[in-house]
Structures are given as structure tokens and as C-alpha cells.
Amino acid sequence: xxxxxxxxxxxxxxxxxxxxxxxxxxxxxxxxxxxxxxxxxxxxxxxxxxxxxxxxxxxxxxxxxxxxxxxxxxxxxxxxxxxxxxxxxxxxxxxxxxxxxxxxxxxxxxxxxxxxxxxxxxxxxxxxxxxxxxxxxxxxxxxxxxxxxxxxxxxxxxxxxxxxxxxxxxxxxxxxxxxxxxxxxxxxxxxxxxxxxxxxxxxxxxxxxxxxxxxxxxxxxxxxxxxxxxxxxxxxxxxxxxxxxxxxxxxxxxxxxxxxxxxxxxxxxxxxxxxxxxxxxxxxxxxxxxxxxxxxxxxxxxxxxxxxxxxxxxxxxxxxxxxxxxxxxxxxxxx
Amino acid sequence: xxxxxxxxxxxxxxxxxxxxxxxxxxxxxxxxxxxxxxxxxxxxxxxxxxxxxxxxxxxxxxxxxxxxxxxxxxxxxxxxxxxxxxxxxxxxxxxxxxxxxxxxxxxxxxxxxxxxxxxxxxxxxxxxxxxxxxxxxxxxxxxxxxxxxxxxxxxxxxxxxxxxxxxxxxxxxxxxxxxxxxxxxxxxxxxxxxxxxxxxxxxxxxxxxxxxxxxxxxxxxxxxxxxxxxxxxxxxxxxxxxxxxxxxxxxxxxxxxxxxxxxxxxxxxxxxxxxxxxxxxxxxxxxxxxxxxxxxxxxxxxxxxxxxxxxxxxxxxxxxxxxxxxxxxxxxxxx
Numbered sequence: 185x186x187x188x189x190x191x192x193x194x195x196x197x198x199x200x201x202x203x204x205x206x207x208x209x210x211x212x213x214x215x216x217x218x219x220x221x222x223x224x225x226x227x228x229x230x231x232x233x234x235x236x237x238x239x240x241x242x243x244x245x246x247x248x249x250x251x252x253x254x255x256x257x258x259x260x261x262x263x264x265x266x267x268x269x270x271x272x273x274x275x276x277x278x279x280x281x282x283x284x285x286x287x288x289x290x291x292x293x294x295x296x297x298x299x300x301x302x303x304x305x306x307x308x309x310x311x312x313x314x315x316x317x318x319x320x321x322x323x324x325x326x327x328x329x330x331x332x333x334x335x336x337x338x339x340x341x342x343x344x345x346x347x348x349x350x351x352x353x354x355x356x357x358x359x360x361x362x363x364x365x366x367x368x369x370x371x372x373x374x375x376x377x378x379x380x381x382x383x384x385x386x387x388x389x390x391x392x393x394x395x396x397x398x399x400x401x402x403x404x405x406x407x408x409x410x411x412x413x414x415x416x417x418x419x420x421x422x423x424x425x426x427x428x429x430x431x432x433x434x435x436x437x438x439x440x441x442x443x444x445x446x447x448x449x450x451x452x453x454x455x456x457x458x459x460x461x462x463x464x465x466x467x468x469x470x471x472x473x474x475x476x477x478x479x480x481x482x483x484x485x486x487x488x489x490x491x492x493x494x495x496x497x498x499x500x501x502x503x504x505x506x507x508x509x510x511x512x513x514x515x516x517x518x519x
Numbered sequence: 520x521x522x523x524x525x526x527x528x529x530x531x532x533x534x535x536x537x538x539x540x541x542x543x544x545x546x547x548x549x550x551x552x553x554x555x556x557x558x559x560x561x562x563x564x565x566x567x568x569x570x571x572x573x574x575x576x577x578x579x580x581x582x583x584x585x586x587x588x589x590x591x592x593x594x595x596x597x598x599x600x601x602x603x604x605x606x607x608x609x610x611x612x613x614x615x616x617x618x619x620x621x622x623x624x625x626x627x628x629x630x631x632x633x634x635x636x637x638x639x640x641x642x643x644x645x646x647x648x649x650x651x652x653x654x655x656x657x658x659x660x661x662x663x664x665x666x667x668x669x670x671x672x673x674x675x676x677x678x679x680x681x682x683x684x685x686x687x688x689x690x691x692x693x694x695x696x697x698x699x700x701x702x703x704x705x706x707x708x709x710x711x712x713x714x715x716x717x718x719x720x721x722x723x724x725x726x727x728x729x730x731x732x733x734x735x736x737x738x739x740x741x742x743x744x745x746x747x748x749x750x751x752x753x754x755x756x757x758x759x760x761x762x763x764x765x766x767x768x769x770x771x772x773x774x775x776x777x778x779x780x781x782x783x784x785x786x787x788x789x790x791x792x793x794x795x796x797x798x799x800x801x802x803x804x805x806x807x808x809x810x811x812x813x814x815x816x817x818x819x820x821x822x823x824x825x826x827x828x829x830x831x832x833x834x835x836x837x838x839x840x841x842x843x844x845x846x847x848x849x850x851x852x853x854x
Contacts, residue, residue: 238710239681346799347568376567376737381781381795388790403710410783410791429789447715449740451782453764465682465713 198265199226200365200397201250206259208242208249215470219245221421222259224496227365232391232398234412234429236405236444238466242421243401247367250399251285252276263365281311284358288370290350294342300327301338304357311361326356329393330386348379352386359390367399372407384411405444409433414502417441420469420477423496427503437505437512440478476508484509528555528594529731530579530699535591537574537583537755543804548574550755551591553830558698561725561732563742563763565778566752569800572735575752576701579733580618581608596698613644617697619721621704623684626691627676633660633687634672637694644695659690663720682713686720693724700725703735718745739779743767748837751775754801754811757830761838771833771845774812810842818844 208220219242227233237243248254250261252268261268263283268276284307287293294303301323308319324334330352342350351371358366368387372380388411391398402408408415408429415432417425417440425438436442464481467473476494479485488508496506499514537549549571556562566572577583579593581600593600596615600608612618620626628636637656641647647655653672660668663686676684685705692700702721706714722745725732734746742749742763749766751759751774759772770776780794798815801807810828813819820843828841 238712348799377739377778377781378567378796379799381783381793382797384783385793385795388792404783405711406783406785409785409789410787410793412789433785443712445785447712448785449715449718449738449743450785451738451740451743451767451779453743453767455744465680 200229200231200264201225201227201399202260202262203246203250204260204262206246206249206261207257208245208254209257210254212470218421218469218472220249220256221472223418223421223423224259225416225423225426227397227399229364229397230395231414232400232412234408234415235399235401235418236403236408236415237418238403240420240466240469241418242469243403243418244369246418247285247369247399247401250367251280251283253285277310281307281361282364284361284363284366286351286354286358286366286368286371289374290347290354290371291342293354294350296342298341299338300340300342300345300353301334303342303353304338304360307357307361322360323356326360327353329359329390330356332356346379347375348382351375351379351383355383355386355390359394362394363396365397365399367401369401370403371400373402373404380407387411404448405433406448417444420466420472422477423504423506424478425503425505425507426496427500431500431503435500435503435512437499437503437510438478438507439482439484439509439511442511443481476506527557529558529560529596530554530556531592531594532575532579533592533594535575535578535589535593537571537578538588538590539574539584540586540588541804546803547755547806548587548803549578552752552755552757554750554757556699556731556733558731559729560748561722561734561746563746563749564733564735564752565737565739565742565749567737567778567800569803570752571755571803572752573703574755576618576703576733576735580612580616580701582612582618610644613640614695615698617692617695617700619685619688619692619700619702619705621707623681623688624676626688627684629676631675632672633674633676633679637672637687637691640691641694655694656690659694660687662724663687663690663693664716665690682709682717685709685713685717689717689720689724693728696728697730699731699733701733701735704737705734706741707737714741721745738782740782751778754807755803756811756841757839758812758842759840760830761835761840765835765838769838769847771838771840771847772812772842773816773818773844773846776846777815818846820844 203223203225206220206223210217223246235243245254249256256269304323304326305319308322313319327334327337332352372383375383400411412429415429416423419440424440436445467480473480475491476489479489494506494508496504499505499510499512532552532554535549535552539546539548552575564572578589583589634656638652641655642652657668660671665671665686706717734742736742746763749763750757753774759775777796781796783793796815801811809824809826813823822843828843830839830841832839
């Protein structure tokens, strides 16, 4: 199977993260789950790439495969010029100091029996920072940066904190090694609206302050748009569309992107909810449909969609779509 | 309470408070709530975790934890539910008073097939024989949009997706033609496309059956186009209540405004800073003298900190609010 590498149009220099034709499959109950099936994407230094899709589309698996927490079956994950998929464990462990992960469930991702100060210091210990005073100083800095008072929180246990505060602690733990890149896996979907806004703002602040590059994974398009420079839409293990965030919402090219936008509830009673969201749910990644994987829910699907897998191709400047019948007219100006 | 609109209420909640004893002292989960609902009306109850919205619904259903202390009256269909014996309540809950929970597995039994659970309900409450119960179950599954209902009857809950399980839970809730359906965060655990489908389904069945419905959610976007009236709760109290369209156009309570503003808007350009509500919800074991929102409110002054604002009417009898400094802005796109 040949998947053309998407030309890194928006990426002037070498991308910090370059995922090439990544395939991740796993075996469950005698079946092969096609979690990620040939995904290529790039993230430029200082960029936030939003990765959006429904449960089971493979977005979290992709995030974990980037960090080598799950080994890919094939394809490459090139981080800052180095192929992580070809690295040995110890080299990957060193690389992880530069690449961190923030999880969805802030409470479950913190060890309930350890004090906050120790939780945030742990990455430093693993990284071999032996000087206790130095560790203490960096833990204080990280906690202060995320808006927590080190004096107050360091000696306490996770259960003494709310979900939003636990997510701040997770972010402090991710920042303490001064990483280049953070994979945020649904970091706000377990939080209330008011706390969600606080954490999104905090992530934006931390990104600016520490010059971070983010892969922001979420199922909520409005949340993704709020923090992303570009957005990649994923469906059943494949990318449907990649575009600059504003452009994706103004002129979605893939019918699935349009469906996701349509489904967002509008906090405005004047906007009548459309009852046009098609019935049906994503098929099982154990037996994905032939051709285009979205075709079983797509109003535009025809014979060609069943027989031929659409490749990701340019449709507008910086916009790529994998669809035989995109919602945008084919542009002749494109290379 | 001003409620000239509902001369014949189906549900009347009168001065309901719920107290829970905890290790840290008494927790007042619901504080003196009054509500009236006319037949066929849909009411949205909006608020963050811990605002008391779920405890209020449990109080209506008489499904409070054993230790909880309820005061006030819940008049449903002419009966005071707080005075009913457990057996009468059980009969009532199966038939005219139904509930759909956030997690469908709360109401589904994992070791029984979908068919036996549905058929048991209709046999028990409607006195149908096995053949009639089976026919009715098939019809119900088809009505809630479950493909191949014949096969689904033989399946167990774990064989269905989250969205399908929620459809089954809705089918069971609707099976005995309830007069009142309480949907407690019915779509919070679901993907955005499935959320839209489930909300459409609830709205359609509500209209078709002329059923009264309470939709409980933390998301103002969910109630916006789908409810007649909206109640906003904070710290166990109702802080604003209005017809949904009026609420969004002319909200008076600063908390309602802040809650709406904190939602990422799809129209906003990427990296728009969200007006987050600082701080976090009050600790319900620490009763406050003044307005419970005052520590987070940008309009709060000394009076707000010392005196609890009563729920007052406006020139519209159906719009009430509890605030000394009501705002009145045109909310919506510019919010």
C-alpha cells in the first residue's frame, strides 16, 4: 500500500514531529483491530495540531504510538530528525524527557498514595536529577506556573483536589522536565465547562511561555478549534482531512468533517438543532469497510467509494482531503 | 412562586432541600428549590458538577441515598411522593415516572439480554402476555432507532455500543408511556454525533407522546434549542429560571452569563481566549452567608458577600433570578 507523504506545505522548516504511514494493529479475542491504518502527519515546531474524531477512531492509539507507548506495526515516527520507531528502549526513555503526555482522567492519572510534590518530581528522578534542592526548585516552579501554590499543595494527596486542580498537577508534571512536545489526550473532556476554559487557557499560556509544540487530541471540535493552528480529522484509523483550523470550519471538504461540525450543539436557541445528523455509528475497527471507511455513513458514497480507498490529497491551499466526492470544488491552481 | 403559566402542574416541587451527612459535616446538596412543570413541557436544568442538579432529580424520583434527608414536598400527578410507601413508588417509577441516566449501564442489567429486560418491564407494568410483550419490545426498539431489533433482543448490553445502550435505556424508559421523563446527562458520555442523535430522539419522542421532560445537563448548548424553559442551578439553589429563548436573550444572573461565555464557540477564531470563571464551585459543607457565586463573580460587592439574594421575579412573571446586580445583555453571538 502506498500512501503519499503529505507535502509539508505549512511546515517551512523540518517538522518537529513527522509521522509517516503509521500502522498500529492489535489483537483482541482472535480479531485484528485496525486502530491506525497508514496515517501520515507533521507537526511544526511551536504549532498545535488538533486531532479530532469519535471514540474508537484510533486518535488515542496514534498519540500513544507517537510516544512509543505502543509500538507501531509499520511506519515511522520521526521526532526532531530521529526515528523513534528504530530506537532501543533506553534511547526512547531519554527521548521521553522531551516528549510528555497529559491524560484525560486527571484523577486516575495521579498515584493516589503519593504526595503532589513527589508526583511532580518523579520525572526529574527518572531523568536522573540527583540534587534534591534542584528537584524541589523545579517542582515549585512547575506548580507555580500552573497556578497552584507549592506551599499548599506539595504535601497533599491527589484525593484532596478537584478534577480541574488534578489536571493542573498533571500539566505541572508534564512541564517539569521542560519538554519540547506534549501529547494532550482529551485533557478537558472530563471537566466542567468553567474549569475546562481555565485549563484550555492554561495550556495556551504554557505553550507560549515554554515554546511548546502540542498534539491536542479531542472529540469536541469546538474545543479543538479553540487551541489549534491546524486540525486533522480522523475516522476509523485514517485521516479524512487536514487543514488550518479556521479554514476547516469555514469550508470543510470531507463529508465527515461537515457531519462533526453539524453535530455541535449551539448555545443559542435561535439556532434550531438540525435533525439531519445521519443515523448510524462508526463500524467496528475489526472489520472496517472496504474503500473509504466513512462510506457506510456518507450521503455522497457511490460504487467508487466502496472499491477504491481515497488518498489524502490537496484540495485548497494547505487543505488536504481523502474523499472521492469532496464538498469543495477541485481547484486547478493547486500544484 | 410566580407560575401563572402552569395552572395544572404535572410536577410541583415545593421548598425541597436535600441534606447529606458527610465526614466533614452536613452537606446541603439542594437548598429550598421550587419548581412547577405543566404537562407536555420540557425543562432544562443546567449547572456544573456539585450544583445539586442530580440530587434534585433523585429527590423528585425518591431515589436519594439512604442517609439523605429530604424536606419539602414533591407533588407528582396529584400525589405527594414524599408520603408514598416504597411499593407504590416502585409502581409509579416503572410506569408514569421514568428516568434515563448518564451511564446506560446504571439501568441495564449486564447479565440479562436486552429482550428479557424490555419484556420484563412491559409485562410487569402493563400486564401483557409474553407474545404481546415481545411485539411491543420490537416496536419500541424500532422507534428508538435500533437497527435489526429481532437480533438485538437476543443480545446482552456489552454487545452494544454506548449510543445503542442509551437507545435501549430510552426504550425501557418509554415502554410504559411515562408522563414524566427525567433525562440526567443522557449524552455526556457519548460522542458528539451520537449526542445529536440521542437528543433528537428524545425531542421527537417527547413531542410525539406529549410527554413532560426534564433534561439535566452541564452544557447550555444542549438545552438551547430543545427545552421550553431553563433553570440554572448553583450551590444547590435555583439562581435563574426563564423560558429558554428569554434566558439566552436576556440573562440576568452573572453566573449564567459566565457559564455561557466559557463555552468555546465554533464561530470564534482559533486561539480566542476563553473568558473562564475563576475559582471553583463552593464547598457545600461550608454554608455561605451571602450569594454562593460571589467569590467568583466580577460584579460582587459587600452586600453580595453578606446577604443571600432571594429568587425574584422580573416584569415577566416567568423569569426569576437571584442576584443583587443583574446584568441584562444581549447574549448570543457576541457573548
